[in-house]
Amino acid sequence: MTQAIKEKVKAFIVENFLFGDTSYELGDTASLIENDIIDSTGVLELVAFIEDQFGIAMADADIVPANLDSLARISAFIEAKAVPVTA
């Protein structure tokens, strides 16, 4: 599951923010902001992508770098939101 999510997110980032530049080595934990991959408009594009593709409604409190600033964080966030946690 995680791998599939990660691949889908990575494909979106490469296509939408790196414009297909596959030579760019996008590390799982690399910061999207510090590496100039995403700007403030890009964050909103990313949110729309997650909501559309994974059926997740993102609250304002969810839209923080701790959830979205790397491939690993985005994937973990989506997985946590998509699979309800049972007590």
Added chain:
Amino acid sequence: MCGFSGYFGSIRDGRPLLGRMTAAIAHRGPDEQGIFTSPEAGLGHVRLSIVGLGDGQQPMSDASGELTIAFNGEIFNYVELRDELRAKGRRFRTSSDTEVILHLYDEMGEECVSLLNGDFAFAIWDARRRRMMLARDRMGVRPLFYAAHAGTFYFASEVKALLEVPGISAEIDPIALDQIFTLWAPIAPRTPFRNILELEPAHLMIVDQRGVTTRPYWQLRYPDWDLPSAYVDERSAAEELRALLTDATRIRMRADVPVGAYLSGGLDSSIVSALAAGMTPQGLRTFSVTFDSAEHDESAFQLEMAAALGTRHSAIASRTGDIARVFPDVIRFTERPIIRTAPAPLYQLSGLVRETGLKVVLTGEGADEVFAGYDIFKEARVRRFCGRQPGSRIRPHLFRKLYPYLPGLKQQSPEYLAAFFGAGEEPLDDPLFSHRPRLKGTSATKLFFSGDLRAELKDYDAADELISRLPPEFGGWHPLHQAQYLESRFLLPGYILSSQGDRMAMAHGIEGRFPFLDHRLVEFAAKLPPEMKLKGLTEKHILREATKDLLPAVIGKRVKQPYRAPDSHSFSGSGELDYVRDALSEEAIAAGNLFNAKAVAKLHEKCRSRPAAGFRDNAAFVGILSTQLWLQTFTGSSIRKSEAA
């Protein structure tokens, strides 16, 4: 205001060459043309007649015939200088400011520039000393480019004149392109044309048989942060400011033709228009641009100010599609790639002024640099404030207040706001601290550079070069003054006064005059304590205080709205024009070999399908399109010459 070209060296057929060079810049001087040649040098001139209509023809020689000048611009204090020279026994044959420079040079040599208050670039051929002297005004209002070829030194007001010289051709300078895609403009003397340079603002140059020497005759400097300020009383500082600004405007009204004003609806142009209106008994004409999009349009403020002043106001609408329509012409005149479309509406505006028959307009340009009006100054202050409490969730909310017009920021969390502005992470002693977010955001456009261009630039860092150009005193200045210096010394001449200023106005033979850039006012403002300029987060505080009786309250209290124009949306909003498709086609991009064709195709599609592109995508789109147009316009094709060629 005019254009000129010339050379130093012995060449055959100097006169026809000067004829071609001046014809290339005929738009700068539609009223007259003149050529001077001697065995060792030549000067060509096209004239826009403003002062000394009947007797100011150029090139102009002195009575001895040994000094000859070609001059572009205005010397605003020429009346006072002429009176002083007459008192010394000098006799004048004309009523022009041009002759005043000749006499001053005869008296003082190249040191004469220090007495000139004006916007100027000129060349004086000194047959006695067999040398050419070139000079450019302090802030970089008027342009001057040069190149050496086959033992001869050539110069001109625009590069297109130099390209008329056999053997001088256009080739892109990759480092200049990197600088534009990082800093918005090349760092002078570099230009986008390899081997063609520009004389830096406030510099003079001597060209003779021994070679070329260049030196500054004036330098923008701020006081040491540790020293007590020369100004402590705000009221007296405001009074001095008002007196200086009034005089700066007064001498800029000097012309033998009517003078109008640009009126954007913002604080600065409103102040200038108000002062000018008070000096124009016959009524002032004002001009402005309006936009379809509410995000960019300021017409309500323009009309309010025009009504308050009783000016005869004209506006031109920059509608969706207009920017795309004029953009190839804009690049032909900027002669450099640009990453914003903002010059295009100003090109339209100067066309409107021309249609009315006016030749001269005052503008409010320069106030944001001189009195700290730009958002970047406030942004740096907020970033330092956040840096004192990293992790604060409250402090980053201030960023939202700074940019109410940027929709992408409105919805961001404090954590994201802090991250985007690097708040709390960047070293406070970085000389480029104030500009790092801008440089970082702009540099992201280099993602589209081709593999070959990236390889060629791999060891180059434009920000490092900028740091290397800072004066030794820079580290001892207040952070606001450091930021003001960066804006005033680099972006102002490299983009604001050139691509948005001189080149757009002169495309239609219009002369812009800038009271806020009078060097007396610039020097005065530099000495003011930072808090008089940026008080808390209120920009241009002292300027507002000094002029509050001039403006309706709604204008006087307006928060700075930066002048912006629609970017990528301009090119897709009302049907894409063929040239855009051609310039961005895979074939054209591949032929230019400056950008990654596949990535550009995706960007093009993204901008077409989603009009609300972010800063990076907009800047990249405009930068790439303008670079492709530059290649087509100046190299005759989109193919970059190889290193070996």
